[in-house]
Amino acid sequence: MSTPSIETASTAERIIDADTLRQWLADDVELAVLDIRPSDEVGYASPLVATNLPADRLAAEIDRFVPRKLVRTVLVDGGEGLAKSLAVRLADTSRNEVYVLSGGIPEWSRNGTEDLPTFDIPGRDFSLDIRDERDTPSVSAAELKTLKDQGADVVVIDTRTLPEFTAGHVPGAVGVPGAELLLRFADVVPSPDTHVVVSCAGLPRAIIGTQTLIDSGVPNQVSYLHDGTRAWKEENLELETGATAVYAPVDHAAREVAAQRVETITANDKFPRIDVQTAQAWAADPDRTTYLLDVRTPEEIAQSHLPGSITSEGGQLLGVSHRTIAVRGARVVLIDDLTGARAAVVSHWLQQRDFEIALLLYDFEAGA
Incomplete structure (x- = not known):
């Protein structure tokens, strides 16, 4: 009997079925689901409402979407099997918790999409x-x-x-x-x-x-x-x-x-206010994912921003949060100026979608 190649063995270990993904979508452990199909194919119609990170951008951009390497990450393709080879390549970069949904989107939606669980709530x-x-x-x-x-x-x-x-x-x-x-x-x-x-x-x-x-x-x-x-x-x-x-x-x-x-x-909203040092400590925590999202305008962010923060226009977070927040169960720090109007609007609505949110209001003029 021939011995399976290292790639064949490791690939097999990384394949999960639809029932397993259903269980993972229902538990409380951090989870990222990445739809690696081309963006023009995904559009607004992904039945998983998952983060779309096309295969040709996956290796270059996964650190931005899934900052911690040990987060369970499921790659979902169009059924052609591309996700398998990509999962093996990511394992070579110390991402040892990357899995592949067997059959991809066609298998996931084989019996229709009406009662399927989703990664995020459709906007x-x-x-x-x-x-x-x-x-x-x-x-x-x-x-x-x-x-x-x-x-x-x-x-x-x-x-x-x-x-x-x-x-x-x-x-x-x-x-x-x-x-x-x-x-x-x-x-x-x-x-x-x-x-x-x-x-x-x-x-x-x-x-x-x-x-x-x-x-x-x-x-x-x-x-x-x-x-x-x-x-x-x-x-x-x-x-x-x-x-x-x-x-x-x-x-x-x-x-x-x-x-x-x-x-x-925000009269009835209660979000912790943190400082820059706390935000940086959270972002460096090896056991928990934290996103530092600057919700100001792109023009303001280009002028001044905090190291490690990601530009994320607040209006987009309200409608399509999964395009930015790829890890379910992550902490989300919303960064704004001292007035905090943008962060207030975003946090007011995202709290109703079970996100764990903290606010970081910063004097960018003084910092600059």
């Missing part, structure tokens, strides 16, 4: 639960067009990233990514009489943005645009392109108003 499902629980108000694209045609005092705030906003938005909208809403609202909407309509491409970020403003106590009427820019196009209305109107630097008065609204929305 759409989460936002719809918020809408149904809070009765979040909305307007249709046709209703918004009528308001604009009548010259009503209405402003549309688009809560997507600026590149998404630039690609196409409701004419006249202002680009303010979701986590920036409280910080910049007083500058963008100075009048309490203005009807504010919050938009995104579809529903999740618009619903969460609308409810954020309502929960923070803004005096304005606030609604979300049902189905966002998608609905606008379905009404045969044209989108505007370019960075036509985006947020500006926050003035002192707007920052003071934002601080008051942070107090309102």
